[in-house]
Amino acid sequence: MRGEVSALDVDYTLTPPPMEGIIFPESAHIQGKIVDHVEFMRLTLCCDVPFVGECARCLTPVSDRLTFDFSRTIMDEKGLRMVSDTEDFDEDEYVTVVDGMLDIDEQLAEALLLEFPSKLLCREDCPGLCPKCGKPLAEGDCGCPKKEMDPRFEILKKLLEKDENV
Numbered sequence: 001m002r003g004e005v006s007a008l009d010v011d012y013t014l015t016p017p018p019m020e021g022i023i024f025p026e027s028a029h030i031q032g033k034i035v036d037h038v039e040f041m042r043l044t045l046c047c048d049v050p051f052v053g054e055c056a057r058c059l060t061p062v063s064d065r066l067t068f069d070f071s072r073t074i075m076d077e078k079g080l081r082m083v084s085d086t087e088d089f090d091e092d093e094y095v096t097v098v099d100g101m102l103d104i105d106e107q108l109a110e111a112l113l114l115e116f117p118s119k120l121l122c123r124e125d126c127p128g129l130c131p132k133c134g135k136p137l138a139e140g141d142c143g144c145p146k147k148e149m150d151p152r153f154e155i156l157k158k159l160l161e162k163d164e165n166v
């Protein structure tokens with residue numbers, strides 16, 4: 001068996017961890033493989049999950065999907081104890097096989113939380129809500145007077161308003 005590389009396909013779904021203000025309409029889809037390099041095994045996965053959240057500026061629903069890569073070296077507990085003594089040991093680089101089982105759900109859920117965008121926006125340049133009436137400004141001008149209006153326009157606007165009232 002020495003030197004022979006075998007691979008195992010991984011394809012399953014994971015229930016995403018609960019997140020405040022976020023709805024996961026479907027389970028996360030995990031796809032990838034485990035490659036046996038004899039001395040160690042390497043797990044490379046891609047996680048894909050659709051989600052619905054809220055724009056941080058205008059509060060309109062945002063539907064998007066989160067996709068991220070997840071790769072770890074698989075070790076048994078004995079192997080992990082050995083590498084954990086080395087200087088550049090990074091616990092997050094490894095997953096352990098316990099009693100012949102590889103359970104990565106918890107680590108995947110953790111990675112999902114880390115990878116999740118800290119701020120959702122309906123679009124990059126979302127102008128947010130009108131501070132006066134609360135209407136999303138992306139839907140067009142709500143008609144409220146703007147704070148930083150050019151004073152010259154302010155005068156013009158007053159003149160126009162007068163006209164309307166006549």
Ligand SMILES: [Zn+2]
Binds near residue numbers: 055123126127138
């Ligand atoms: Zn928005």
Ligand SMILES: [Zn+2]
Binds near residue numbers: 131132133
């Ligand atoms: Zn307004």
